[in-house]
Amino acid sequence: MRNHAHMLKRSYINEVMAVAPSLSGPLLRMHFHDCFIRGCDGSVLLDSPTNQSEKFAPPNLSLRGFNIIDRVKLALENACPGVVSCADIVALVARDVTVATKGPFWEVETGRRDGNVSLISEPINPATGLPPFFASINLLKQSFALRGLNTKDLVVLSGGHTIGMSHCSSFDSRLYNFTGKGDTDPSMDPNYIARLKLKCKQGDQTTLAELDPGSFKTFDDSYYRLVTKRRGLLQSDAALLNDPETRAYLVQSTSHGSTFFKDFGVSMVNMGRIGVLTGSQGEVRTICSKRN
Template structure:
């Protein structure tokens, strides 16, 4: 038995090394660069920006979902636009439980239509997701960063791609160990983890994602002792047991503005999700959360840097994949 255990550990370590190498390749050699469409579609970024500016003027609550869509895409199969693909049998990523709460697919379609009118068959849907994430952040008073482009679109999207801390999206109940492992496998640091979590400043969540913290944390009808009891009382007024429909702001009172108040709330034990609260359980993430709300905070700059790093995960470039004509289906 001891020999088998050593074998298993060895295989696991090799798997970790392989996955880390796969996700964190040298982006320079894979064709991503700022201004990739400078000659083939010179107005591409202006077109995306104009559509998003118009959308944010009438529907600012879509900023969070559109930013989150980029994250959900990159953490499954890499940043290849696979989260956008439809399936007549509902067997693509879009229909897996973690993605059912995503909104704004019609906005991505709107951007794609505008780009196809200007430059048919040139700008990938994967690049659209990266550009839209930057533009919704900027439009909600957040940072602006230069987006590397040149991604190609993937042709595969699977409902049952693993949804776990190792191979897929880290779940909302992930602890700090699982979160750090999930990010590390994709070439992202602990700092990237806590910085990108700051995107929850413009997010929303369904009551079902944190209901157990309010009503049945350990299976005994109790509440999560790590959460501010006054916050729990307020949440119970909005979320009744087994409520599947109601959505709650991750950053109450400020969810339409990209700012540092998410960190202030988590520091006060008012992080809505267990994965938010988990950031208090690591010295490095906890220290950054204090720094992000202090004078001289580097959060805005750091967020752009981490978004660029995330957008390099598992990209397809060159002759790989395709450039979809319609984002919801392959050519």
């Protein structure tokens, strides 16, 4: 990417973070949701006249920040038209919000092209869709392996939950009805359950809770400390305690020898390589929500 375009995008993201810091979580998550469905091809950004594209699938309804992607795109099209794909913008913005929240920097590989297909059914396909919040460790490992990502990538990228928020509905079964008998999740710290119940009444669909309470606006390694103390918010976070390799990483990341920041950049590059379109495949969209 030409340098002035790079500077433009960078100053724009700093501006966004100043006025809407709460978009850092959704914008990091957007790259994950893009890459895991049809590869990192910007398919999550496409609109559909009948609301049948990926962004209308339940796990994507809580994504936000599409207008930020559109605005970065507009600025880049003005500076150098037809060069930077929407898929690349999502990847670059994910890196920039990580840096803006005091997380690590990594060099983003670019050159992705934008796909033309986006289907509401794909994110929720039980075998090949996004891993659900209730995924077991085996399902999580499978879901990552299907995309060429290993167990280390899984535990490292889950560390993305060091920023941002979750709707109560993504974890309230752990508080109220874990096995359908009005019980709680035995793998969660009971004191934490009590605190979360004050925030989330049963059936609450709208309230948000911090994934990493105390520092949900800061990209740091406290996520691993919480998960190790059985205070991971999502079942998929707690599941990382159920495998020797992921558990060892959790423990190591709470020590001075933590390599999380360096690892996160490496795993984000790995994730950014999933199913990339190159050459004459796809296109470089002019407007990220529309095919050319």
